[in-house]
Every structure is written in C-alpha cells, then in structure tokens.
Amino acid sequence: xxxxxxxxxxxxxxxxxxxxxxxxxxxxxxxxxxxxxxxxxxxxxxxxxxxxxxxxxxxxxxxxxxxxxxxxxxxxxxxxxxxxxxxxxxxxxxxxxxxxxxxxxxxxxxxxxxxxxxxxxxxxxxxxxxxxxxxxxxxxxxxxxxxxxxxxxxxxxxxxxxxxxxxxxxxxxxxxxxxxxxxxxxxxxxxxxxxxxxxxxxxxxxxxxxxxxxxxxxxxxxxxxxxxxxxxxxxxxxxxxxxxxxxxxxxxxxxxxxxxxxxxxxxxxxxxxxxxxxxxxxxxxxxxxxxxxxxxxxxxxxxxxxxxxxxxxxxxxxxxxxxxxxxxxxxxxxxxxxxxxxxxxxxxxxxxxxxxxxxxxxxxxxxxxxxxxxxxxxxxxxxxxxxxxxxxxxxxxxxxxxxxxxxxxxxxxxxxxxxxxxxxxxxxxxxxxxxxxxxxxxxxxxxxxxxxxxxxxxxxxxxxxxxxxxxxxxxxxxxxxxxxxxxxxxxxxxxxxxxxxxxxxxxxxxxxxxxxxxxxxxxxxxxxxxxxxxxxxxxxxxxxxxxxxxxxxxxxxxxxxxxxxxxxxxxxxxxxxxxxxxxxxxxxxxxxxxxxxxxxxxxxxxxxxxxxxxxxxxxxxxxxxxxxxxxxxxxxxxxxxxxxxxxxxxxxxxxxxxxxxxxxxxxxxxxxxxxxxxxxxxxxxxxxxxxxxxxxxxxxxxxxxxxxxxxxxxxxxxxxxxxxxxxxxxxxxxxxxxxxxxxxxxxxxxxxxxxxxxxxxxxxxxxxxxxxxxxxxxxxxxxxxxxxxxxxxxxxxxxxxxxxxxxxxxxxxxxxxxxxxxxxxxxxxxxxxxxxxxxxxxxxxxxxxxxxxxxxxxxxxxxxxxxxxxxxxxxxxxxxxxxxxxxxxxxxxxxxxxxxxxxxxxxxxxxxxxxxxxxxxx
RNA sequence: GGGCGGUUAGCUCAGCUGGUUAGAGCGCCUGCCUUACAAGCAGGAGGUCGCAGGUUCGAGUCCUGCACUGCCCA
Numbered sequence: 002x003x004x005x006x007x008x009x010x011x012x013x014x015x016x017x018x019x020x021x022x023x024x025x026x027x028x029x030x031x032x033x034x035x036x037x038x039x040x041x042x043x044x045x046x047x048x049x050x051x052x053x054x055x056x057x058x059x060x061x062x063x064x065x066x067x068x069x070x071x072x073x074x075x076x077x078x079x080x081x082x083x084x085x086x087x088x089x090x091x092x093x094x095x096x097x098x099x100x101x102x103x104x105x106x107x108x109x110x111x112x113x114x115x116x117x118x119x120x121x122x123x124x125x126x127x128x129x130x131x132x133x134x135x136x137x138x139x140x141x142x143x144x145x146x147x148x149x150x151x152x153x154x155x156x157x158x159x160x161x162x163x164x165x166x167x168x169x170x171x172x173x174x175x176x177x178x179x180x181x182x183x184x185x186x187x188x189x190x191x192x193x194x195x196x197x198x199x200x201x202x203x204x205x206x207x208x209x210x211x212x213x214x215x216x217x218x219x220x221x222x223x224x225x226x227x228x229x230x231x232x233x234x235x236x237x238x239x240x241x242x243x244x245x246x247x248x249x250x251x252x253x254x255x256x257x258x259x260x261x262x263x264x265x266x267x268x269x270x271x272x273x274x275x276x277x278x279x280x281x282x283x284x285x286x287x288x289x290x291x292x293x294x295x296x297x298x299x300x301x302x303x304x305x306x307x308x309x310x311x312x313x314x315x316x317x318x319x320x321x322x323x324x325x326x327x328x329x330x331x332x333x334x335x336x337x338x339x340x341x342x343x344x345x346x347x348x349x350x351x352x353x354x355x356x357x358x359x360x361x362x363x364x365x366x367x368x369x370x371x372x373x374x375x376x377x378x379x380x381x382x383x384x385x386x387x388x389x390x391x392x393x394x395x396x397x398x399x400x401x402x403x404x405x406x407x408x409x410x411x412x413x414x415x416x417x418x419x420x421x422x423x424x425x426x427x428x429x430x431x432x433x434x435x436x437x438x439x440x441x442x443x444x445x446x447x448x449x450x451x452x453x454x455x456x457x458x459x460x461x462x463x464x465x466x467x468x469x470x471x472x473x474x475x476x477x478x479x480x481x482x483x484x485x486x487x488x489x490x491x492x493x494x495x496x497x498x499x500x501x502x503x504x505x506x507x508x509x510x511x512x513x514x515x516x517x518x519x520x521x522x523x524x525x526x527x528x529x530x531x532x533x534x535x536x537x538x539x540x541x542x543x544x545x546x547x548x549x550x551x552x553x554x555x556x557x558x559x560x561x562x563x564x565x566x567x568x569x570x571x572x573x574x575x576x577x578x579x580x581x582x583x584x585x586x587x588x589x590x591x592x593x594x595x596x597x598x599x600x601x602x603x604x605x606x607x608x609x610x611x612x613x614x615x616x617x618x619x620x621x622x623x624x625x626x627x628x629x630x631x632x633x634x635x636x637x638x639x640x641x642x643x644x645x646x647x648x649x650x651x652x653x654x655x656x657x658x659x660x661x662x663x664x665x666x667x668x669x670x671x672x673x674x675x676x677x678x679x680x681x682x683x684x685x686x687x688x689x690x691x692x693x694x695x696x697x698x699x700x701x702x703x704x705x706x707x708x709x710x711x712x713x714x715x716x717x718x719x720x721x722x723x724x725x726x727x728x729x730x731x732x733x734x735x736x737x738x739x740x741x742x743x744x745x746x747x748x749x750x751x752x753x754x755x756x757x758x759x760x761x762x763x764x765x766x767x768x769x770x771x772x773x774x775x776x777x778x779x780x781x782x783x784x785x786x787x788x789x790x791x792x793x794x795x796x797x798x799x800x801x802x803x804x805x806x807x808x809x810x811x812x813x814x815x816x817x818x819x820x821x822x823x824x825x826x827x828x829x830x831x832x833x834x835x836x837x838x839x840x841x842x843x844x845x846x847x848x849x850x851x852x853x854x855x856x857x858x859x860x861x862x863x864x865x866x867x868x869x870x871x872x873x874x875x876x877x878x879x880x881x882x883x884x885x886x887x888x889x890x891x892x893x894x895x896x897x898x899x900x901x902x903x904x905x906x907x908x909x910x911x912x913x914x915x916x917x918x919x920x921x922x923x
Numbered sequence: 924g925g926g927c928g929g930u931u932a933g934c935u936c937a938g939c940u941g942g943u944u945a946g947a948g949c950g951c952c953u954g955c956c957u958u959a960c961a962a963g964c965a966g967g968a969g970g971u972c973g974c975a976g977g978u979u980c981g982a983g984u985c986c987u988g989c990a991c992u993g994c995c996c997a
Contacts, residue, residue, distance in 0.1 A: 010962080197997075346997080391927065395995080398926070402996085490995085541994085578948090581937065584928085585993085589935050591949045598962045609959030662939095669937070673947075688959080778966090785966045791955055822957085874944050877981090881942095887980035895942050895981095902943050 004611035004738055010604035012568025012597070016730040020137050028748050029075075030146045031082045033475050038514070041521040043074040043081045044483040046464055046533075047143060048496070049151065051090035052129035053097050056136070058542040058550065058576075058588060059489055061560040064141050065573045066539055066580065066668060067487045071142055072726035073663050076754035079521070082480055083142060084467055086149035087129060091415040091456040092186060092352050098124050098414075114413050114451075121414045125150075135561065139569055140729045142750060149467050151459045152416065159466040160459045161419045161433055163507065168420075168431040172368045173408075175420075175429060177298075179285040180407050182360035183350040184306035184320075188411035189364050191455060192404065193495055195348040195357050204343035205328065206274075207336055209234060209251040212259055218243075218251055219338055220278045223345050225331070226324040228253070229312045230301040231260055233279040235290060238264040240275045254336040255327065256313060265290050282361040298361055304411075306358045320358065365409040365418060365452065372502040373400045379505055384528040387536045388666055389582045392493065399494055408455045415453030422448050461499035464532035465508055478514045484521070486533045489541070497536060504532030537666050541585045542576070558588055570728040571597035577727050578672040599676055600731050603724075606684050607735045610717050617697045617710045622740060623718035624711070633756045635719040639708055643773070643813055644690040646766035651682050652716065656723060657757035663726075675724050683720065686774070690816055714739065723755050769809050772844050773817070776810060779840040780821035783849045786860070787838065794824035800833045800846040810845070834912035835919050841912060843905035861922035868913045871906055878903045 023029065034042070045067055050060060067083065075081040098121045099109050109117050133148070149156060167173040180189040205225050208217035218234055234251050236243035243262070250259045267290045268277045281291025282300040291298060301312040308315045308323045315323045331337040348357040377400040379385050380393060387393040409418060420429045421436055425444030430436050438445055459466075464483055468476040482504070488497060508530040518524060523534060542558075543550060550557045563572050567590075574596040579586045614621050624637035634653065640646045655678035662670035694702075694709040718739060725732040729750065736749040746752055780797060789795055797817075801807035807828055810817065814826045833839040833846035838860070840847055878899055881887045888896060 008960095010960090395927070399996080579936070582939095584936085587935060589949080592935070594962080595948050598960095601962045602960065605960035605963085607959080612959070665939080667939075670939085673937075677947085684960090685964090781965060782967095785954075788954085791957075791965085870944060878943085881980070884980050890980055891942070898943060906944085 010601045015734045029142045041079045043079040044480040045083045047085045049086045049088040050132045053093045054132040062576045065576045069726040085143040089152045095414040160416045179288045181357045185353045185355040187304045194351045197346045202345045204341045206338040212250040219274045221273045227280045227283040230299040231278045232296040235265040235268040237268040240270040367406040375505040376501040409452040418450040420450045461503045483533045485535045487537045500532040567593045567597040577668040580668045634758045646763045647770040648687045650763035653757045653761045656755045777821045796825040796850040798848045843908040
C-alpha cells in the first residue's frame with residue numbers, strides 16, 4: 002500500500018490524534034524499577050498548576066522545555082518519570098467558589114464551613130482538570146497514572162505528619178505577631194504574597210501636646226488613622242533636642258489618652274523631626290519596639306479593616322473613611338501641622354490588589370533559620386546546581402535575609418492545621434489524629450483550629466510525598482532526589498526554596514539506590530536528601546512588544562489560540578528557539594509563522610521521500626542494526642557520492658551539537674541547529690543533489706536508485722528522531738507513515754535518540770562540498786547579474802588552480818549543471834580573473850559564456866565594495882601577523898588560520914583589482 | 924535605598940569560556956508556479972554591536988564610568 006500523506010500540512014488533525022494516542026496507550030507510564038535495576042533514571046516533577054489555572058504562555062514555555070528534556074532522556078534510554086499533578090491553590094480556589102456563590106446571592110459564612118468545602122470539591126471535580134487537559138494538547142509526555150492532587154488523602158496525611166514533626170522539633174510555633182493582613186480575603190498572607198507598589202501619597206505631621214507643659218512633639222505618618230492605637234512616642238536617646246522630655250508623657254489627641262515618651266532606636270534623629278509615634282498593633286517595627294518597652298498593643302481595626310471599639314468615636318468606619326475623619330478632626334483641633342506630598346510604597350495583596358494592613362493576630366509560624374541553613378549549604382556546596390548561574394546568588398541572598406514564615410491562613414479551603422484547642426485550659430494540642438482528651442487538663446471539649454495551611458506548605462513537600470513518604474518506598478530509592486526542576490523565576494522563593502528546605506530536613510540520611518545513582522551519572526554527589534540535583538530557571542514570556550503580559554493591559558496571548566493557528570509543533574519550536582537562557586522572550590507570531598513553514602517544509606520533504614519510495618522500492622523501511630533495533634545514528638548509510646559523505650558528516654555534526662546544547666539547556670541552540678541542518682543542508686542541497694540518482698526509468702541505474710532511496714529513508718528516519726523532542730507530533734506522524742503501521746515501537750518517542758559517531762565525520766567531503774556550493778552560488782550570482790532568463794541554460798568556463806579541485810568539480814559537473822542551470826562546463830588552463838563578468842574564490846574562477854552586456858556601473862560598484870572588504874581584511878591581518886606579540890602569544894591554530902586566510906585574500910585582491918582595471922572602473 | 928539584567932540590521936532576537944570579513948527569522952527589493960514544498964525557490968539591499976575610557980597581540984565578548992531601559996527585593 003503506498004504511503005499516503007495529504008498534500009497540505011494541517012497540524013490540527015494530526016496533533017489531536019497523536020495526543021490522544023499517547024495518553025490512551027500509556028506510553029509514558031513508568032513502573033517502579035525493581036532491585037538490581039542498572040539503567041539510568043531521570044525524574045522530573047511538574048510544577049503543579051493551580052486547579053483554577055488556565056494554560057498561559059508561561060506554562061507552555063515551561064512545559065515545552067520540560068517535555069523536550071524528558072523526551073530526550075527517554076529516547077536515550079533513561080527510565081524517565083515525569084510526574085504530573087495539580088495544586089489545590091487555597092486562596093485562588095476559595096475565591097472562585099465564593100464568586101460563584103455570590104452570583105447565587107449566597108455567602109460563604111451563611112453556608113458554613115462544611116457545606117462550603119463540599120462546594121469547593123464539587124467545583125474542583127467539574128473544572129479542576131481543565132489545565133491538565135490542555136497539557137495533553139501540548140503533548141506533554143507525563144505519567145498520567147501517577148497524577149496527584151495536593152489534597153489527596155495520602156498527601157494530606159503526609160502534610161499532617163510534617164506539621165507534627167516540625168512542631169515536636171520546636172520548629173513550628175504559635176504567637177501574636179504583626180502579619181500582612183488582606184481585609185478582602187480576611188486572612189493573613191506571607192511576605193511573598195505582598196506586592197509593593199510605588200505611589201504618590203501624603204505625609205501628615207501631627208503634634209502631640211506634652212503633658213504638664215505647653216510644648217508639643219511633632220511626628221509624621223502616612224497612616225494617621227493608626228494614631229488611635231498609639232501607645233508611645235519614641236525619640237532617640239542621643240537626640241539632644243528631646244533630652245529634656247525623657248520620662249515625660251504626651252496626651253494622645255482625639256483619644257485623650259496619656260502615653261509615654263520612650264527612647265528607642267526606632268527614632269532616627271536625621272529623619273523628619275526625629276520623633277515617631279509608636280503603634281505596636283499596626284506596624285511591624287513599632288511592634289518590636291513595643292516588645293522592648295512592654296507597651297500595650299491596642300488593635301484599632303477588625304478583620305475587615307474597619308475601626309473597632311478601641312477606636313472610640315471612629316468605631317465602625319472603614320480605615321480610609323476613618324483617615325479622613327481623623328485628619329479633619331486633627332485640623333479642626335489644631336493638631337495637624339502640615340500635609341506634604343510623599344512618595345511611598347504600599348503593599349497590596351498579590352491576589353486581589355487590596356491594600357494590605359499590618360495587623361496583630363495569632364498565627365502559626367515556621368522557625369526558618371535552621372531549615373534555611375541546610376538549604377543554603379546544599380546550593381553553596383554544589384549538591385544542587387542552579388542554571389543560569391546568576392540565580393544562585395539571588396537564591397543565597399534571599400536565604401541569608403529570610404524571616405520566619407507565617408503558615409496559617411484564615412481560609413476554609415486547604416489542609417486544616419492539625420491543632421486542637423482545649424476549651425478547659427485553652428492550650429493547643431498538636432496531633433496526627435484528632436485527640437479525644439486534653440493531655441494537660443483532661444478536658445474533653447476540644448476544637449480543631451479553624452485555620453488552614455499556606456498552599457506552599459504542602460507543595461513544598463511534593464518531591465518526597467509524591468513518592469510515598471513518610472513510608473520508605475522503592476519509588477523513593479529510585480526516583481529521589483529528582484533529577485531536575487524546570488520552573489519560572491517567580492516561584493524561586495515561593496516553592497523552590499521551600500522544597501529545598503523541606504527536602505534537606507525530612508529526607509536527611511536518605512540514599513538513592515547506588516547502582517541507579519551511578520548509572521545516572523550522579524556518583525559524585527554526596528547529599529541525597531536534596532529534592533533535585535539541578536534547577537533550571539526559564540525566562541519570562543512577554544508579548545511581541547516586550548511588555549509583560551497582564552489581564553489589565555489586555556495583552557495576554559492565549560497559547561491555545563496560537564496553537565490553533567500555527568500548530569503545537571510550531572509553537573513549541575518557537576518557544577524553544579527563542580529561549581536563550583537568562584533572557585526574556587518577546588513572543589513573536591511572525592516567528593511562529595516561520596516555524597510553521599519549517600514544519601511544512603518537513604512535511605513536503607516527507608512527501609518527496611514517500612513519492613520515491615513508492616516508485617522505487619515500495620515497502621522500504623529504515624534499516625536496523627544487527628540486533629534488529631534502529632540505529633543510534635543513521636543505519637546502513639552507504640556513501641556512494643560526495644553528497645552522501647557530506648550529508649552524513651553534517652548530520653553527525655548536527656547531532657553532536659544538539660546533544661551538547663540539550664545537555665546544557667541551550668534550547669535555542671538545539672532548535673536552531675536542527676532547523677539549519679534540515680532546511681539549509683538536507684532540503685536545500687542534499688535532496689536537490691540526489692534527484693538525478695532517484696531516476697528509476699527503464700535503462701537508468703536502478704540499483705543506484707535503490708541505494709539512494711534507502712539512504713534517504715535512513716537519513717530521514719534519523720532526522721525525525723533528532724527533531725522529535727522539539728516537534729513531537731509531525732515527527733510521530735511521518736515516522737509512523739514510514740513504517741506503514743508496522744512500527745518497531747509504539748511510538749517514535751520510544752525510539753533511540755541519535756548519537757554522533759566519530760568515524761562518520763568527513764572533513765574532506767565538507768571542504769569539497771563547500772567549494773562546489775561556492776561554484777554553484779557564483780554561477781547563480783552571475784546569472785542574476787546578467788539577467789539571464791531562468792529557463793536559459795548557459796555554458797560556463799571554469800579555471801581551477803589545483804588539479805584535485807578541477808577533478809572534483811569535473812566529477813560533480815552534473816550537480817553544477819542542474820543546480821545552476823548550466824549547459825556545459827569547459828575547463829580552461831589560465832585564470833579568468835581578468836575576464837569581464839567573471840567570479841571566483843581563491844580556489845577557482847568561473848565565467849559565463851553569455852552574450853548579454855553586463856551593467857558596468859553596477860559591476861564596478863559591487864567590485865569596489867568587495868575590494869574594500871578585502872583590503873580591510875588584509876589590513877587587519879597584516880597588522881596582526883606583523884606583530885611579534887601576536888605571533889608569540891596567540892595559539893598556533895589561530896595564527897595558522899589567519900595565514901591561510903591572508904593567502905586567500907591576497908589572491909582575491911589581485912583578481913578584484915585586475916577586474917576593476919579591466920572594466921575601467923573609476 | 925539594595926540587587927540583578929538588557930541596549931547588536933526596519934522589527935524580534937542569536938552570538939557559550941575574547942581569535943577568520945558580526946549571524947538568523949520576519950519585513951523590504953528583484954526574478955521565478957524549476958512536477959516535495961508559492962507556508963516555496965534563486966538572488967539582493969540593510970549594522971561605526973548605547974556612549975566614553977581602559978585591559979589585551981587581538982574586544983560585540985573582559986574591566987570602569989555614564990546614559991537609557993526592564994525586573995526583583997526592602
């Protein structure tokens with residue numbers, strides 16, 4: 002049955018078909034390897050998307066890079082596990098469902114906790130898989146059998162276990178501290194969830210009367226409403242302006258409360274008046290000062306950031322309304338001294354944009370320094386490497402300036418904190434399972450904390466909890482530490498840093514199966530507690546204008562739209578080709594269009610191949626090695642001609658470069674290298690050169706045609722395998738078509754990745770081919786200049802200085818005739834350099850036997866430009882060669898190359914000069 | 924305020940440890956439907972590598988300063 006490939010390349014149909022096939026056939030499911038396994042292992046944890054997530058360009062870049070690396074490893078024989086899952090995303094998901102309720106006119110609190118959580122589960126069941134379904138469309142080769150959700154029972158149990166252990170080790174504590182409070186969400190959030198924004202605001206100066214004198218102390222604030230909770234005024238002990246006021250009191254305006262004047266570092270003499278108000282319940286620095294001086298903490302706001310009863314007459318007002326009223330009253334009573342413009346930075350909730358209120362509340366914290374120490378050490382010692390390298394320092398800086406992590410959230414959706422409060426003694430009991438009796442007072446009335454854990458708490462544990470922790474499993478011995486993590490810079494601290502902290506802590510003493518560790522190339526690593534050996538931080542995808550994409554700006558590019566228009570393969574290729582490490586990607590549709598053209602090129606090259614196979618040798622399959630398996634390079638390639646030797650050598654160079662590039666995460670290099678090879682060498686030259694050999698007419702060299710056809714198939718097969726990690730769909734489609742259903746594996750994804758073979762490099766063939774290409778291009782140039790009709794074949798004269806080159810050109814004269822529309826080649830014995838309209842390189846001269854006059858002026862222009870270039874080259878070369886320091890210091894190969902180049906330039910100089918003279922150019 | 928990037932052709936970007944005459948895609952110009960491909964083929968124009976110094980035999984590449992610009996942290 003002949004190969005059937007539709008004339009037009011239409012990615013849509015092909016891609017959905019294979020995406021479904023890969024999932025249905027469970028091609029990427031990994032069984033736990035038994036004891037004694039000796040193959041290398043590669044493990045990658047998918048950064049779990051939020052269940053509320055929709056695929057965006059960042060995901061697509063991330064997943065494309067992961068899939069490339071994963072497929073590459075799998076094809077190279079690694080046991081390759083790519084582990085997918087989703088994150089319950091506490092705040093984000095709760096918001097979704099709250100909004101849904103809002104549309105029904107209901108409120109979360111009316112529903113009650115239990116009912117609400119049920120609703121969230123329902124929501125999750127309906128919509129939570131959307132993003133994973135989108136991933137399937139991308140071709141992500143993950144193990145769907147191992148898919149997890151962060152609130153699965155086993156993972157939740159592990160979370161409780163971790164919490165209890167950390168508590169028992171004294172690394173989790175509970176206390177009243179100032180936290181970032183989001184009044185909209187009514188919960189505490191971590192420092193990382195606060196985004197700072199520079200705004201033009203006001204600074205108000207307020208004077209407080211000193212008790213028992215007619216003096217005032219003036220302080221400045223950007224949040225005047227907090228003065229209602231002031232419990233002191235601070236001045237610096239060294240500040241002589243205030244020495245006489247030490248130990249005195251001021252009367253807090255509006256509240257008529259006497260508060261002390263204290264001396265504290267908080268007040269800096271050079272800043273403002275040198276005196277500051279102290280509000281321990283509403284500012285983190287004031288809070289610390291308050292502790293130092295045992296000041297009362299007066300909280301003047303409730304969880305909605307409305308003023309509470311401590312705010313006296315202002316109770317019930319929203320914080321901003323209260324600010325207005327406070328200012329008006331201060332002004333009226335003569336306490337407001339000044340109002341100034343002031344540039345300040347305000348913190349907003351990352352999720353909803355509400356201005357965050359520093360608020361005193363009871364929360365759970367992780368004592369971070371002990372965990373950070375080891376996490377720092379793991380990176381400093383090189384046990385974990387971070388690529389690109391500059392992120393390493395960013396990571397270490399952050400670890401050095403880390404604060405305790407507030408892990409409790411006043412939400413309902415998430416892992417509920419395993420702590421129960423005794424109604425009798427008010428103590429908290431932390432336990433793995435719900436206790437029935439208080440161990441302190443014996444009370445039986447216990448209530449679990451209503452708080453849940455920060456989402457990042459559970460995701461930080463994933464590298465080991467997804468492998469069965471706290472049990473010691475074979476999966477852990479094989480797959481932990483995971484090999485690589487590919488992620489965005491944005492979550493370096495949120496997630497990456499925490500995984501390292503938790504991994505180093507909870508997996509301490511863990512050892513990977515030594516045979517597998519060695520086979521995988523990690524025998525030099527000492528620490529197997531780390532969650533991954535390497536971290537690759539990918540770039541940010543921006544819009545075509547280089548702007549960060551945001552919903553507000555409306556410049557978000559939906560990857561599914563792009564896929565729809567250009568195909569997944571082309572989109573993947575674009576992201577790979579533009580992903581130079583360390584630089585952001587301005588996503589360009591025009592480039593995606595270019596890579597769809599590349600896919601189309603491959604498609605048509607395949608049609609060309611099939612056309613010939615069907616004509617010459619129906620049923621032809623790619624050759625295998627002795628053992629029957631496809632070759633790691635090009636199998637049974639028979640070099641009969643120059644172009645055969647050349648393409649085999651070029652293929653091996655491409656293979657070597659691509660493998661090298663992927664090993665160092667240089668995706669753009671890998672992609673571009675394949676592109677250049679396939680289009681610029683394989684299609685543009687090789688296919689054109691072998692066309693005559695594929696002649697299968699009566700009387701033609703039929704065995705030669707068969708050999709050429711076999712070479713074509715074998716080379717094409719190897720090229721598809723080389724390209725497969727980047728463009729999985731089109732390569733699968735064509736590869737399957739080559740085998741006409743009788744595939745050696747279920748998928749090209751399971752075939753061998755090409756490896757370069759030293760003996761297939763052929764420098765001689767590459768040099769000869771380069772000369773031949775130069776000759777053909779020269780003739781094409783001349784034809785264009787002389788405006789020769791495309792259909793007219795023109796005889797040429799060629800002069801070659803060296804007999805071997807003349808022989809080589811003669812041998813390949815058919816190629817020149819076909820590719821440059823030459824009628825006949827005549828070799829001459831003397832240089833053609835002086836001939837009008839001749840071209841040449843240092844190796845040959847060529848001249849067209851064509852009547853039409855050349856445009857002398859244009860030719861002069863061209864020659865002059867060329868002469869300039871040559872002279873520049875000679876000038877700089879001579880300067881260097883005349884420099885003894887250069888000769889003595891530069892490496893021999895550099896000098897040698899320069900000499901060779903200078904000789905060629907000298908030849909070209911003479912030729913060009915005499916031609917200029919001949920033409921009489923001015 | 925602290926830290927990290929970027930500035931190369933009209934546009935978007937490569938150029939890894941300093942070493943030929945700085946590359947690609949898109950766009951532009953010219954000519955071609957040459958039976959794999961017009962989503963193509965052949966040819967062409969276009970850059971004093973942000974500015975100023977320095978190191979070096981040699982700098983787009985390393986160092987210093989400046990300008991503009993982006994991001995992160997506080």
